[in-house]
Amino acid sequence: MDVLYFAWVRERIGSPRDVIETPPATVMDLVEELRGKEARYAAAFADLDALRVAVDQELTDFNASLGGAREVAFFPPMTGG
Amino acid sequence: MDIRVQQAAFDLGGEASHFAANQQGQGAIVTFAGIVRDLGQGDLHAMEIEHYPGMTDKALTSIAEEAMKRWALGDVLIIHRFGHLAPQELIMMVATSSKHRKDAFEAAEFLMDYLKSRAPFWKREVTNKGAEWVAARDEDETALSRWGTAKKDPAG
Numbered sequence: 001m002d003v004l005y006f007a008w009v010r011e012r013i014g015s016p017r018d019v020i021e022t023p024p025a026t027v028m029d030l031v032e033e034l035r036g037k038e039a040r041y042a043a044a045f046a047d048l049d050a051l052r053v054a055v056d057q058e059l060t061d062f063n064a065s066l067g068g069a070r071e072v073a074f075f076p077p078m079t080g081g
Numbered sequence: 082m083d084i085r086v087q088q089a090a091f092d093l094g095g096e097a098s099h100f101a102a103n104q105q106g107q108g109a110i111v112t113f114a115g116i117v118r119d120l121g122q123g124d125l126h127a128m129e130i131e132h133y134p135g136m137t138d139k140a141l142t143s144i145a146e147e148a149m150k151r152w153a154l155g156d157v158l159i160i161h162r163f164g165h166l167a168p169q170e171l172i173m174m175v176a177t178s179s180k181h182r183k184d185a186f187e188a189a190e191f192l193m194d195y196l197k198s199r200a201p202f203w204k205r206e207v208t209n210k211g212a213e214w215v216a217a218r219d220e221d222e223t224a225l226s227r228w229g230t231a232k233k234d235p236a237g
Binding site for chain 2: 004006007008054057058059071073075076077078079080081
């Protein structure tokens with residue numbers, strides 16, 4: 001499963017993408033796994049209110065299941081237009 | 082429906098004319114365009130816009146489809162740029178057509194409200210003081226709520 005990062009989340013982590021071999025059950029489980037990796041991940045995921053998540057390119061919430069998911073993306077609130 | 086996400090500049094007048102020339106049976110065209118705003122202090126060098134390539138087209142298409150469902154529209158055009166933009170450059174435009182102006186106006190506002198906070202773009206301003214990500218504004222989220230059954234920000 002691909003995990004993508006955009007905007008300041010990408011900058012804070014220092015990489016646009018990770019590949020996770022065994023996807024955890026939910027987005028929150030994935031967040032916990034990433035937080036445990038390194039300090040830069042813990043910093044990026046410190047405040048979940050400042051983050052949004054998409055699973056397979058659809059906006060969702062942190063309780064969403066990752067069953068069958070191919071791609072998860074984390075990013076700040078969007079600023080289009 | 083015509084949805085374009087591109088790095089290249091576009092011609093606002095040409096796009097508006099082309100859109101208007103293909104609206105048989107419609108009586109109203111509304112266009113909106115957004116440009117890179119200098120904050121007034123004249124110290125903005127550039128705006129950099131990042132996007133999520135796989136998701137952007139999908140999100141814009143679903144926003145446009147929702148507008149087509151809610152209002153009696155002839156057509157919808159959305160062009161949104163990414164990459165490095167200079168002050169005053171065009172960032173994006175929407176165009177809507179309908180038989181009478183109310184639908185076209187309302188749908189254009191709806192599209193803009195949704196684009197602001199549900200299309201995966203992130204703006205960064207480059208000024209004399211360095212580069213800074215533009216923060217989403219609470220007003221943008223509030224603007225969405227007036228469309229009633231608007232999907233709530235799932236994480237917010």
